[in-house]
Amino acid sequence: MKTHLALLRGINVSGHNMIKMDALKTMLEDVGFQNVQTYIQSGNVFVDSEDESPSAVGFKIKQEIFKRFGHEVPVVVIGKEDLEACFKNNPYLKENHADTKKLYVAFISKELASGALNDLKMSQVKPDEASIDASRIYIKYDVGAGKTKFDQKYIEKKLNVTATIRNWNTVSNLHALFSK
Known part of the structure; x- marks a missing residue:
């Protein structure tokens, strides 16, 4: 099970x-x-x-x-290992004074190729930032999720995948629930 x-x-x-x-x-x-x-x-x-x-x-x-x-x-x-990897591999958590209210994770339906970040054409959504790790995209919004083009539809269109995005608070709470 x-x-x-x-x-x-x-x-x-x-x-x-x-x-x-x-x-x-x-x-x-x-x-x-x-x-x-x-x-x-x-x-x-x-x-x-x-x-x-x-x-x-x-x-x-x-x-x-x-x-x-x-x-x-x-x-x-x-799986649980995916959530654990979020905490271990999220580069934005390593920044001094990381504003977790601007951090999100896009969970992707398949593992992404090494060139996927180029396919996202991040210059079109600046100053938002992204980093890719396997089947996750770590997102750091400049202003907030409600004021960006860099959403799940943008990701799905650029990468031809299914994506769903969760804010860092939700990711943290889901991780805590998985660990119970």
Whole structure:
């Protein structure tokens, strides 16, 4: 049995793709996931599964959400080691006086090639900054997430991937929950 963290993108945002967390939890239990635990309303769900493959777990969750709720919801599934790597490898945490309110992580559906940072064309989104580590993009927004072109749609278009972004506070809380 392996614990996975499913990061659902675009649910319960501005009245779109509304899914109550209790209903999501029940649906996931109904299809065989165990120890289902949700965190906040924006689609962070821990599940235990016999299936060790994150992509298979993500596909099953995405498929069941569509069947039950009629929403096409991108899902990125990660493990505890992915969250631990966020803390170890995030270059912006190593800066003096890092403003964690401006730090975000984009979790990507597949491992990125070494040239992916060039593909992002960061000059188009300056002064925002990014650093890539495997299937994560560490983001440091200059002003904030609400005032940038460098969002999940931009990343998906430039890299042809599925992405979902979490702020550093959420990443920290998810890591704490994984460690319990």
